[in-house]
Amino acid sequence: MSTDHVNELLVTEPYLPQSPTIESLAQSNQYLTALIQFVTFSIEMQSxxxxxxxxxxxxxxxxGFEDCIVYLVDPESSLLVQRAAYGDKNPSDKTILDPIRLRIGEGIVGRCAELKKTMLVNDLSKAENYIVDDKSRQSELAVPIVINGELIGVIDSxxxxxDFYTQHHVSTLQAIASVIxxxxxxxxxxxxxxxxIASLENAKRLQQALFDITELVHISADLSDFYRKLHRILADLIKADAFYICLFDNNSKTLNFPYYFDKSTGNHSPDEQHGDALDRAFAQRVISGQAPLFLSQEDISVYLNNNELQYDNSxxxxxxxxxxxxxxDNKITGTVAVKNITNQTPFSSKSLELLWYTAQQISTALKRKHDESMLQHLALHDELTGLPNRTLFIDRLMHSLEADLRREQQQTCILYLDLxxxxxxxxxxxxxxxxxxxxxxxxxxxSCLRQHDTLARLSGDEFAILLEDITDLTLVETLSTRIIEELRLPIDIERCHIATTTSIGIVHASEFSQEKRLASEMLRCADNAMYQAKRQGKGCFVFHHKLTSNSLHDILVLEQALDTALQDGQFVCYLQPIIHLTTLNIEGFETLIRWQHPEHGLVSPGDFIEVAQKSGQIIQIDKIMMDCACKLMQRWLKYSNKVPYLNINVSSSSIAAEGFLAYFQSKIAQxxxxxxxxxxxITEQALINNFEQATYALHEIQKAGQKIILDDFGTGYSSLSYLHQLPIDMVKIDRSFVRTIGQSHTAKSIVKAVLSLADSLNIQVVxxxxEEATQRDKAIALGGVYGQGFLFHKPMSITKAEALLDFAVGDQT
Known part of the structure; x- marks a missing residue:
């Protein structure tokens, strides 16, 4: 159709009303009423x-129209699509059986849309591109629906x-189009x-979810609890019938499911072998593809058809x-996944985006939770042997004694072994x-024990065995004899033919009254019995209840000797430097007690500290060391304003003793x-034994401006919960992990985890x-900054330390 011909069809002349008649006035009033009615009702409509x-x-x-069609622009196809109709174009109420679709520019309606102008054709026989849809018509009126230059649709009649359509029709329909x-x-x-608003709410929900996931590290009791709470957080973001965590075990090369929730059963399963063939296959695709994955019903059907997968058809x-x-740690280690069984809650690209965001936060939380779990396991187990440590052993011993009390029986027995x-x-x-x-x-x-017996490594070469249902001591005699004979058999280690024996001290709960039946008391008595077994020639066992007064005489003699040492000032202070691993600068010293015995020479603490702790003499020893350190620091400060710090070892007895805090504060002031x-x-054991007193004292010490050092980290109740509750400034990783840091992946992982967790809490690590250069290099590679050990300096006298300090300070100046 030519432009001139289109222009002929367009009505451009202004409407010139003639003298009104009653009929025309009635028609105008009818149109106006219809328009007002349309405007009024459209206000309340929401689509x-x-x-x-x-x-x-x-x-x-x-x-007075015979028919009318309203077309709206389809944003995806850009076609004009019939959305409503009147007359014989609409045989069904609010249902378009076969909607008409027109291209922009096609027919009268398409030209109206293209030009965004009203088109009035009084004689369709002259319109060359008139499209006959059902039956031929004689005239047509098409009015565009336009807002801010954007075409919304077309009203066509x-x-x-x-010549049916009048200017009244045109004006009314244009007004209606404007209202639409x-x-x-x-x-x-x-x-x-x-x-x-929805985006803001979703962003707020996502932000809260990410925060909650971070908090799970600190508020969840264990990994199972962590997974359950994590599931509840994700359920608020993504509606799903099933949720699971799948982790890849690098050692077994298998996929495990530590958490699997299925809405159909309502079970939270910790079964690591859970998950069907599809769960495993899809999780493996995510891991190998290293990217989020969305699978629709069609994708899943194609996968099942194209893969030989043994899938349960039921x-x-x-x-x-x-x-x-x-x-x-920059490695894809697993998958967090959700699935829906029905189409009632389909996923969207937004759902995948939410899952991807949360997966990154889950990864961070999982790393910290795994690190903490490893430390918690470490806190209760010996790293070298994997056995329960002293803390776990005492806990199990206490539970056994409580069970005895409930049963009103005495069946608990412990064996204390020393190689x-x-x-x-x-x-x-x-x-x-x-x-x-x-x-x-x-x-x-x-190999000599029953399955439910507990074997623990207490320290060094000391072990303990907990037997929980012993009513006949001859069974304990038989077991002790078997252990001694088993250990007498030579052991070959790297061409070394080693024979060893063990001394065993035995104590039974029946020896004690209910008031004195304490775990610590039983261990002390078993230790005394073991000590007597060594005095009897080693490689034997001794029951505590058979000890004579003579067998306890040696312990009493040692206590008396300690009293003399305290009175005569026989204890001296030794120092071992703490250095910067890369610069080798001396950062501080740990103070160490030594006994300058008049007859036996220099005695190490291992020969007397345990007896001093049991007798309570350790409190006076701690005060001597504190007084010595204060005097030494005062002298150093006269030499220089910049001096290394001193760490004073304080026992569990001292930290809980009445007057200790006041004594420390008075010395600082003096x-x-x-x-x-x-x-x-302090050691972790000191914290555990007197947690409330220790917490208060340490807070007060820190208020005074001095720092708190946690020694032997990893051998007690090492956990984030303690580090959060206590004012810890520095932790010292126990030497047992450093010894195997070059050979043991576990030891290396533990050191790395401690360094990572301490860094996040702004805690220094020593x-x-x-003892070896390779250990130092490994420590540095893992991120260690400070170290202590024989590789750098052995414990030394104050005189030698001050000579070394003069040299170090000279280097720095």
């Missing part, structure tokens, strides 16, 4: 679809008579606002599935042979000690027991 249906159903008939356009714009604004394949990778001449093995063959011997010895002892140079070093 364009409802408006156009109301137009065709309730308004068009009042204008055809009539069987020529305005309503459309208003609805779009509301929709965008709702979308913005189970319905999921309607849709989503998974996102979990990355720990004879083990120090000679270490000195002769080296620590690495000694460590292997301890592992083999622990395996031999376990010697004018500034902040941060005189620190308190790595103890560094």
């Amino acid at each position: 364009v679809e409802d408006i156009v249906w109301y137009l065709t159903k309730s308004v068009i008939g009042q204008l 055809e009539h069987s008579a020529k 356009a305005s309503k459309y714009a208003s609805l779009q604004t509301v929709q965008k606002l709702q979308q913005s 189970r319905t394949p999921p309607y849709c599935w989503m998974g996102a990778p979990l990355r720990i 004879d001449r083990f120090k000679l093995v270490n000195d002769s063959y080296g620590h690495h042979i000694g460590d292997k011997l301890l592992v083999l010895v622990s395996n031999k002892i376990k 010697y004018g000690i500034p902040e941060g140079v005189l620190n308190i070093e 790595i103890e027991g560094i």
Whole structure:
């Protein structure tokens, strides 16, 4: 159709009303009433679809039209699609059986849309591109729906008579189109606002979820609890019928499911072998693809058809599935996945985006939780042998004694074992042979025990056995004899032929009254019995109840000797430097007690500290060391304003003793000690024994400006919960992990985990027991900054330390 011909069809002349007649006035009033009615009702409507249906159903008939079609632009195809109709174009109420689709520019309607102008054709026989849809018409009126230059749709009407449409019709339909356009714009604004609000709410929910996932590390009791709470958080973001965590075990090369929730059963399963063939296959695709994955019902069907997969046909394949990778230490280690069995809650691209965001936070939380779990396991087990440690042993012993109390019986028995001449093995063959011997010895002892008996490594070469249902002591005699005979058999380690024996002390709960039946008391008595077994020639066992007063005489003699040492000032202070691993600068010193015995010479603490702790003499010893450290620091401060710090070891007895805190504060004031140079070093065992008193004292010490050092980290109740509750400034990783840091992946992982967790809590770390250059290099590679050990300096007298300090300070100046 030519442009000139189109222009002929367009009505451009202004409407010139003639003298009104009663008929014309009535018609105008009818049109105006219809328009007002349309405007009024459209105000309450909330969709364009409802408006156009109301137009065709309730308004068009009042204008005298035979038919009317409302087209709206389809945003995806850009076609004009019939959305509502009146007359014989709409045989069904609000249902378009076969909607008409027109291209922009096609026919009268398409040209109206293209030009965004009203088109009035009084004689369709002259319109060359008139499209006959059902039956030929004589005239047509098409009015565009436009808002801010954007085409929304077209209102089109055809009539069987020529020259039917008047200017009244044109004006009324244009007004209606304007109302629809305005309503459309208003609805779009509301929709965008709702979308913005929804986006803000979703962002807020996501932010809260990410925060909650981070908090799970600290509030969940264990990994199972962590997974359950994690599931509840994700359920608020993504509606799913099933949720699971899948982790890849690098050792077994298998996929495990530590958490699997299925809505159909309502079970939270910790079964690591859970998950069907599809769960495993899809999780493996996420891990190998290292990217989030969304699978629709069609994708899943194609996969089942194209893969030889043994799938249980009785189970319905999921309607849709989503998974996102979990990355720990820059490695894809698993998948977090959700799936829906039905199409009632389909996933969207937004769902996948949410899952991907949360997966990254889950990865971070999982790493910290795994690190903490490893430390918690470490806190209760010996790293070398894997046996329960002293803390776990005492806990189980206490539970056994409580069970005795409930049963009103005494069936608990403990054996205290110490390897004879083990120090000679270490000195002769080296620590690495000694460590292997301890592992083999622990395996031999376990082979003699029942499955429910507890074997623990208490320290060094000391072990303990808990027997929980002993009513006949002859059974204990038989067991002890068997253990001694088993350990007498030579052991070959790296061409070394080693024979060892053990001394055993035995104590039974029946020896004690109910008031004195304490775990600590039983251990002390078993230790005394073991000590007597050594005095009787080693390689034997002694029952505590058979000890004579003579057998306890030696312990009493040692206590008296300690009293003399305290009175005569026989205790001296030794120092061992703490250094910066890369610069080798001396950062501080740990103060160490030595006994300068008038007859036996220099006695190490291992020969008297245990007796001092049991007798309570350790409190006076701690005060002597504190006084010595204060005097030493006062002298150093006269030499220089920049001095290394001193760490004073404080026992569990002292930290809980009445007056200890006041004594410390008085010494700080007496010697004018500034902040941060005189620190308190305590073991984890000291915290556990007197947690409330220790917590209060440590907070007060830190208020005074001195730092708190946690020694032997990893051998007690090492956990984030304690680090959060206590004012810890520095932790010292126990030497037992450093010894095998070059060979043991577990030891390396533990050191790395401690360094990572401490860094996140702004806590410094000192790595103890560094004896070889390879251990130092490993410590540095893992991120260690400070170290202590024989590789750098052995414990030394104050005179030698001050000479070394003068040299170090000279270097720095």
